[in-house]
Each structure stands twice: as C-alpha cells, then as structure tokens.
Amino acid sequence: MNKLASELRSASIRPLGRAFFARDPRCVARELLGKVLVRRSGRKILTGRIVEVEAYLDEDDPAAHSAAGRTSRNSVLFGPPGHAYVYFIYGNHYCLNVSCEPDGRAGGVLFRALEPLRGIEEMARARGIDVSGPRDLTKLTSGPGRLSEAFGVTRERDNGCDLTSRRSSLWIGADGFVSKNVVVTTRIGITKAAEHPLRYVLAGNPFVSGRKMSS
DNA sequence: ATATCGATTATCT
DNA sequence: GATAATCGATATG
Numbered sequence: 001m002n003k004l005a006s007e008l009r010s011a012s013i014r015p016l017g018r019a020f021f022a023r024d025p026r027c028v029a030r031e032l033l034g035k036v037l038v039r040r041s042g043r044k045i046l047t048g049r050i051v052e053v054e055a056y057l058d059e060d061d062p063a064a065h066s067a068a069g070r071t072s073r074n075s076v077l078f079g080p081p082g083h084a085y086v087y088f089i090y091g092n093h094y095c096l097n098v099s100c101e102p103d104g105r106a107g108g109v110l111f112r113a114l115e116p117l118r119g120i121e122e123m124a125r126a127r128g129i130d131v132s133g134p135r136d137l138t139k140l141t142s143g144p145g146r147l148s149e150a151f152g153v154t155r156e157r158d159n160g161c162d163l164t165s166r167r168s169s170l171w172i173g174a175d176g177f178v179s180k181n182v183v184v185t186t187r188i189g190i191t192k193a194a195e196h197p198l199r200y201v202l203a204g205n206p207f208v209s210g211r212k213m214s215s
Numbered sequence: 216a217t218a219t220c221g222a223t224t225a226t227c228t
Numbered sequence: 229g230a231t232a233a234t235c236g237a238t239a240t241g
C-alpha cells in the first residue's frame with residue numbers, strides 16, 4: 001500500500017451535507033454506519049469507518065443530555081445540525097456526537113466505535129498502545145472514549161466544529177462503502193430509558209464495542 | 216469468561 | 229454532594 005494510493009483514497013471521500021444531519025437521529029445513526037470520520041491536522045490525516053453509533057432523541061428520551069433543556073454544556077445539540085458535540089465524562093474521557101435535526105431541536109448521535117483505516121500508527125501513539133508486534137487493533141477505536149483519544153478529540157478543540165466541511169479539522173464523509181448487516185440493540189452505559197433499541201452496529205465487525213446483540 | 220472497582224472532574228441538584 | 233452516553237486493571241470461576 002503506497003502513499004499515492006492513500007492520497008487518492010482520501011481524496012475520494014465526500015463530505016456529508018447539512019441535510020443529511022437535519023433529520024431524525026435514528027435515521028442519521030443508521031445511515032452513518034459505514035461512513036468515514038476524518039481528522040486532518042496539518043499534513044496528518046486519520047480516518048476510520050463508523051461501525052457503531054447510538055441515537056439520542058430530542059423528546060421523550062431521559063438518557064439524552066438535552067433532556068433537561070439547554071445548558072452551556074449541551075448547547076451545540078440545540079444548534080444547527082452537523083456540528084460536533086463533545087462532552088467530558090467520568091473525569092477521564094471525551095465522547096463525540098453529531099447534532100441532528102433542524103436548529104432548535106436537540107437530537108444527536110454518539111460515535112461509539114470506528115474501524116481504523118488510515119493513520120493507525122498515529123492513533124496507536126495517541127492511545128499509548130504498542131502496535132509494532134502482533135497486531136490487535138481492536139483497542140484503538142472500539143469505544144467512545146477510545147476513539148476520541150485516538151483521534152485527539154477534546155471539548156476544548158472540537159466542540160461546535162462543523163463536521164460537514166472538508167475544511168474542518170474533523171469531518172464526516174462517504175467513500176462509497178455500502179454497509180450490510182445493520183443490527184439494532186439497546187444502548188450501552190445508561191441507566192435511564194435503557195430499554196429502547198437505539199444502538200446501531202455493523203454486525204460481525206470486529207471493531208464494534210461491548211456486547212453485539214440485543215437482549 | 217464475567218465481575219467488580221478505582222480513576223478523576225465537569226455538571227447539575 | 230452525587231452522578232456520569234467509560235476504560236483498564238485486577239479478581240474470580
């Protein structure tokens with residue numbers, strides 16, 4: 001795999017438009033599977049295929065950060081679609097979401113796992129993982145905190161970033177990959193409204209986190 | 216293989 | 229003062 005091939009492949013990733021995100025987060029979540037998250041900082045480019053996401057709804061979803069109304073933390077969710085909502089959790093981890101639905105509605109999608117595509121050495125460095133020996137890449141980007149660390153996502157750097165623009169340091173695109181085997185399960189790690197089927201995964205993909213089937 | 220637990224802090228009650 | 233959309237380490241079957 002030479003450098004030119006990588007350059008050409010990244011050039012063929014097309015950003016998703018604003019309209020893609022201006023919809024019900026359940027539709028956005030399902031269709032985000034198979035798309036590509038791109039981090040560009042200077043000449044370095046990281047990419048990963050989205051293999052696991054969760055939808056958080058504007059209404060009737062006590063698990064959503066927007067459930068109690070707009071605050072300074074969650075205000076991006078209430079703004080225009082296609083922007084990064086990044087929050088800090090458990091004193092340790094950042095989690096990346098994209099705002100959905102038109103301005104004023106607070107649906108969102110949480111990125112839970114990626115399949116690393118390009119920039120694996122850089123991701124491993126960011127994660128503090130040795131990837132020189134026998135390669136187990138599953139700990140690189142399988143989990144919301146892990147993928148954020150691998151891509152250098154922080155609230156300070158990325159909250160509010162426009163994910164629909166190729167000029168952004170962080171954006172989402174399509175490369176022609178067609179996802180198969182989409183499975184819906186209950187969401188992970190929440191205590192409220194835990195029974196709703198709002199987690200979307202590419203079944204069988206080794207980079208999906210946690211358990212893989214609905215109960 | 217699953218279970219439990221500590222880390223560490225922004226945010227909200 | 230309690231909790232949290234998590235992770236990694238350690239303990240136990």
